[in-house]
Amino acid sequence: MARPLNFDRTRVLKNAAMIFWHQGYQKTSMKDLESATGLLPSSLYNSFGNKETLFLEILDFYTDHILGGRIEKYLRQEDPLKGLQQFFITCFTDLPRGRKGMACLIVNSISEMAIHNEAIRKKLLRVENTLTSNFITNLDKAKQAGTIAKNIDSEIIANQLLISLNGLLVASKVIKDNVKMVAACEQSLQFILGNRSGNGNEH
Amino acid sequence: MARPLNFDRTRVLKNAAMIFWHQGYQKTSMKDLESATGLLPSSLYNSFGNKETLFLEILDFYTDHILGGRIEKYLRQEDPLKGLQQFFITCFTDLPRGRKGMACLIVNSISEMAIHNEAIRKKLLRVENTLTSNFITNLDKAKQAGTIAKNIDSEIIANQLLISLNGLLVASKVIKDNVKMVAACEQSLQFILGNRSGNGNEH
DNA sequence: TAAGTATTAGAGTGATCACTACAAAATGAA
DNA sequence: TTCATTTTGTAGTGATCACTCTAATACTTA
Numbered sequence: 001m002a003r004p005l006n007f008d009r010t011r012v013l014k015n016a017a018m019i020f021w022h023q024g025y026q027k028t029s030m031k032d033l034e035s036a037t038g039l040l041p042s043s044l045y046n047s048f049g050n051k052e053t054l055f056l057e058i059l060d061f062y063t064d065h066i067l068g069g070r071i072e073k074y075l076r077q078e079d080p081l082k083g084l085q086q087f088f089i090t091c092f093t094d095l096p097r098g099r100k101g102m103a104c105l106i107v108n109s110i111s112e113m114a115i116h117n118e119a120i121r122k123k124l125l126r127v128e129n130t131l132t133s134n135f136i137t138n139l140d141k142a143k144q145a146g147t148i149a150k151n152i153d154s155e156i157i158a159n160q161l162l163i164s165l166n167g168l169l170v171a172s173k174v175i176k177d178n179v180k181m182v183a184a185c186e187q188s189l190q191f192i193l194g195n196r197s198g199n200g201n202e203h
Numbered sequence: 204m205a206r207p208l209n210f211d212r213t214r215v216l217k218n219a220a221m222i223f224w225h226q227g228y229q230k231t232s233m234k235d236l237e238s239a240t241g242l243l244p245s246s247l248y249n250s251f252g253n254k255e256t257l258f259l260e261i262l263d264f265y266t267d268h269i270l271g272g273r274i275e276k277y278l279r280q281e282d283p284l285k286g287l288q289q290f291f292i293t294c295f296t297d298l299p300r301g302r303k304g305m306a307c308l309i310v311n312s313i314s315e316m317a318i319h320n321e322a323i324r325k326k327l328l329r330v331e332n333t334l335t336s337n338f339i340t341n342l343d344k345a346k347q348a349g350t351i352a353k354n355i356d357s358e359i360i361a362n363q364l365l366i367s368l369n370g371l372l373v374a375s376k377v378i379k380d381n382v383k384m385v386a387a388c389e390q391s392l393q394f395i396l397g398n399r400s401g402n403g404n405e406h
Numbered sequence: 407t408a409a410g411t412a413t414t415a416g417a418g419t420g421a422t423c424a425c426t427a428c429a430a431a432a433t434g435a436a
Numbered sequence: 437t438t439c440a441t442t443t444t445g446t447a448g449t450g451a452t453c454a455c456t457c458t459a460a461t462a463c464t465t466a
Contacts, residue, residue, distance in 0.1 A: 003433045004432085027229050029423070045424095112315055163367050167366035167367055173324075
């Protein structure tokens with residue numbers, strides 16, 4: 001064929017994702033992305049189109065690898081309620097390089113971009129719905145395990161979990177204190193799940 | 204003295220606030236603000252300093268007049284629980300010019316600016332704390348009126364109300380449907396307040 | 407009316423924006 | 437080795453960015 005690419009596409013997406021995650025779409029310049037990825041402009045445009053298509057690809061990358069990885073690691077473990085708790089808490093404690101206040105690329109991008117770009121809005125809506133589905137799965141598992149009351153409406157509780165998680169992620173940007181955010185997480189989870197458990201199990 | 208200003212400062216702040224509210228800080232150019240306010244650059248800079256100081260003043264204006272007005276109008280009415288419900292719902296139905304997905308300038312600005320500008324972060328944190336205080340006041344009033352159980356912890360409920368409101372405002376940017384958002388509001392309020400009321404009053 | 411003062415008008419500042427043109431370089435296939 | 441194909445390196449595009457300079461203008465006070 002011809003000359004092959006001189007870089008690892010996944011590593012470039014990961015590095016670029018961190019910049020968009022930290023700075024947002026508008027504040028991030030192509031120069032910032034060149035520095036973060038080590039690519040020259042010609043390579044960036046040749047391989048990723050333009051700033052918008054690069055961002056769209058990064059949203060997919062973040063969804064599949066970073067968020068998806070956390071869903072696998074924390075949400076889908078043996079104890080479904082413990083999984084929910086760990087998923088929530090690690091949103092604030094597992095930030096890259098220990099940076100506080102970066103919250104979540106999905107929530108950040110909803111806030112900044114959803115009303116200005118329909119393709120981005122639809123993509124982000126799908127991610128939020130996927131997250132709700134995962135919460136429902138965990139709640140139903142907890143019902144079967146008997147760690148949560150069987151008569152609760154999983155969909156309603158899952159909705160409240162997602163809304164609260166989004167709200168907590170917003171709050172983390174003004175609070176910027178991991179200890180306080182973990183406590184806020186635990187208070188929300190206790191409020192939503194705690195007093196509805198089937199065996200009085202309080203975490 | 205000397206030549207007086209040729210414009211109404213409040214009207215300029217209001218018009219500029221709408222632009223920042225709709226577009227965010229980074230996406231808004233000084234040209235956008237000139238068009239929206241009808242002022243020339245020299246007047247804008249002479250009266251408001253620069254883009255950042257104008258934005259800081261607009262955050263105060265929004266807090267005092269727009270958000271503050273809604274607190275007075277909806278939150279501080281006879282029935283404190285009805286006030287909470289109306290305050291929540293009108294966040295999505297009372298948007299200027301019927302635009303959907305604009306959410307709230309405070310939440311938008313937290314998401315975009317809090318980790319990049321410490322003065323903005325502190326200002327926004329204060330606004331959020333003020334809102335929580337107002338929620339606590341309403342909950343305590345509801346206790347006295349007997350419309351909510353006296354043994355609840357007003358601070359915890361108020362925290363959950365604020366977190367959920369922030370989360371709902373984020374959600375409104377991908378959902379962009381007033382009917383769905385009002386239903387989501389009612390579900391959250393029912394979840395947080397409904398089954399803790401003292402007389403079984405369901406709204 | 408004249409002096410003093412602040413605002414407004416309009417053109418223009420260098421810097422940065424996303425993006426591109428084009429040739430050199432690097433590869434696989436023939 | 438040659439050819440065909442693609443990426444990379446470099447310089448640079450016009451547009452827009454936040455912001456400013458200066459003179460003309462409009463007002464108050466004396």
